[in-house]
Amino acid sequence: MSDSAGRITLWGIEVFLAAAEEGSVSAAARRLGASPSSVSQQITGLEAALGTDLLNRATRPVTLTPAGETFRIRAQSILDEAAQARAELAGQDLSHLTRFRLGMIEDFDADVTPRLLQDMADQLKTCQFLLETGPSHRLFGLLDSRALDVIVAADMGAPAEWMEVHPLLEEPFVVAAPRGTAGAADARAALSAMPLIQYTQRHHMGRVITEHLALQKLQLDHRFELDSYHAIMAMVAGGTGWTILSPLGLMRAHRFRDEVDMMPLPFAPLSRRVSLHARKGVLQDLPEETAGRLRALLAEMIVAPATARMPWLEGNLRIL
Numbered sequence: 001m002s003d004s005a006g007r008i009t010l011w012g013i014e015v016f017l018a019a020a021e022e023g024s025v026s027a028a029a030r031r032l033g034a035s036p037s038s039v040s041q042q043i044t045g046l047e048a049a050l051g052t053d054l055l056n057r058a059t060r061p062v063t064l065t066p067a068g069e070t071f072r073i074r075a076q077s078i079l080d081e082a083a084q085a086r087a088e089l090a091g092q093d094l095s096h097l098t099r100f101r102l103g104m105i106e107d108f109d110a111d112v113t114p115r116l117l118q119d120m121a122d123q124l125k126t127c128q129f130l131l132e133t134g135p136s137h138r139l140f141g142l143l144d145s146r147a148l149d150v151i152v153a154a155d156m157g158a159p160a161e162w163m164e165v166h167p168l169l170e171e172p173f174v175v176a177a178p179r180g181t182a183g184a185a186d187a188r189a190a191l192s193a194m195p196l197i198q199y200t201q202r203h204h205m206g207r208v209i210t211e212h213l214a215l216q217k218l219q220l221d222h223r224f225e226l227d228s229y230h231a232i233m234a235m236v237a238g239g240t241g242w243t244i245l246s247p248l249g250l251m252r253a254h255r256f257r258d259e260v261d262m263m264p265l266p267f268a269p270l271s272r273r274v275s276l277h278a279r280k281g282v283l284q285d286l287p288e289e290t291a292g293r294l295r296a297l298l299a300e301m302i303v304a305p306a307t308a309r310m311p312w313l314e315g316n317l318r319i320l
Contacts (some may be wrong), residue, residue, distance in 0.1 A: 010082055013075045015042040016054060020072055020146045031147060033130075076146065083149070083282050084085025097286070101130040103139040103151035105274065112297050118294055135203045143277060150287055152294065154272045156204055165251045166276040167320035169298050172313070173209065173270045175263050176233060176250060177242035182261035191266065195241035196220045199249075200227040208272065209244050215269045225271035229253040236260050237250035246272065247306045247317055262310055273320065295319050 018028035047054050056099035064072060100120070104113050117129055132142060136153035141153045146161075152168065157164045177191060182186040184190035195212075199206040202244065206225075213220065224241065226232050229249045236243055237259035250262060276294065278287035299319050307313050 006037050008023060008046060009042075010079070012042045012046040012049075015039050015116070016046055016068075017072065017075055017079065017270060018147070019043060019062060020064055020068065023063070025057075027060065031215065037129055045150060050211075052068055062295075063085045066307070079146065080279075080282065096150045097124050097127045097153065099128050099130065099149075100286075101149040102145070103130070103132045103134070103142055103148040103153070105136055105139065105153050106133050107246070107252055107274075108152065115297050115301070118286065118291060119137070119297075120290070135205075137204050140277070146279075149278060149280045149283060150290060152274065152276050154205060155275055158308055159277065162279055163277050164280045164287060166288060167273055168276055168291060168294055169302070170271055170316075170318050170320055171246050171248060171274070172316040173212075173244050173246055173265060173272070174250065174313075175242060175244055175265055176224045176236050178236060178239045178261045179259065181242065182263045187263065188266040192218065192220065192241050194221075197224040197226065197232050197235050197241045197243045198222055199232065199243070199245060203227065205246070205272070209270070211269070213244075218267070230256075233260065244270075247310075247313060248274075252303065257309070264312060269316075271316070275320075 015028065015032065015034070018031050019025055022028045022031060025039050025043070025148065026036045029039045032039065043055060046060075050067075050071065052067040053065050054071055056063045056065055104115075113131065113133075117131070119124065121127070121129065132139070132148060135157060139151040139153045140156060142148045145162075156167075175187075175191065177194070181190050182189065199209060201207050201210055221241075226235075229245065232243050232245070232252045233250070233253035233256035235241060238254045244265070250257065276291040277288060303317055303319060306317055
């Protein structure tokens with residue numbers, strides 16, 4: 001058996017970058033699905049091969065040495081070239097792709113994501129799929145740090161120059177209120193008399209909703225701010241207050257749909273777009289092909305049932 005000491009490996013480089021980005025060996029291990037001891041061994045081996053320390057392990061969080069800062073730039077270029085080489089070698093036959101790291105907003109994780117992965121697995125027989133779910137702002141951070149290859153997230157301003165963007169879905173924000181609210185003579189006045197159960201402002205969607213409400217000059221009781229669709233909808237169904245969510249959020253908490261009134265915003269409309277984002281030129285046609293798969297799934301699993309239940313969404317909840 002040949003001695004591998006002193007060799008620089010792609011795995012060692014990936015481990016180093018993960019530790020540098022996470023600021024922790026244990027966090028890097030969780031991200032990579034490896035043990036902390038194996039991550040530490042890979043970094044030690046890489047440092048031995050390069051003849052210099054790359055990380056200051058005594059600091060919390062772990063920081064890069066001057067040599068580590070220099071090597072980080074080269075390391076990322078090496079991984080980018082390796083990813084592009086894999087995609088080029090796969091060519092038109094994507095069955096040879098070996099890894100696909102996907103980030104999805106939580107709105108899709110229960111229904112759409114499993115169908116997408118099942119469909120892709122049928123084509124990419126040897127591919128390992130790694131899935132990360134979370135809020136849009138977190139997924140953009142993971143794409144920026146190259147911890148993910150592709151993300152599906154709500155648009156958050158102009159895309160970076162290094163991104164390719166494939167629009168998927170546009171959806172209006174809607175009201176969910178206690179039963180009987182939709183029949184009120186003045187829905188806006190009826191809502192103003194109840195507390196607003198607000199989606200958390202720690203996430204981009206919550207901040208967008210808050211800013212829109214401020215423009216409407218509404219005096220609202222903001223007693224509740226939650227980050228769980230199910231908790232919000234349970235409180236609405238219980239008569240505690242009302243909320244503003246996207247149709248995706250409402251459908252995710254589907255068991256409460258028959259216990260609330262759903263209606264358009266009784267003031268200026270607000271909408272958001274959900275798109276697929278990836279790094280330009282790295283995965284060839286795979287991002288565009290994945291977006292095509294998603295559009296078909298969204299039309300079947302989101303748009304059709306939502307507009308059948310809420311006909312007033314027709315034309316506003318749409319595939320892009």
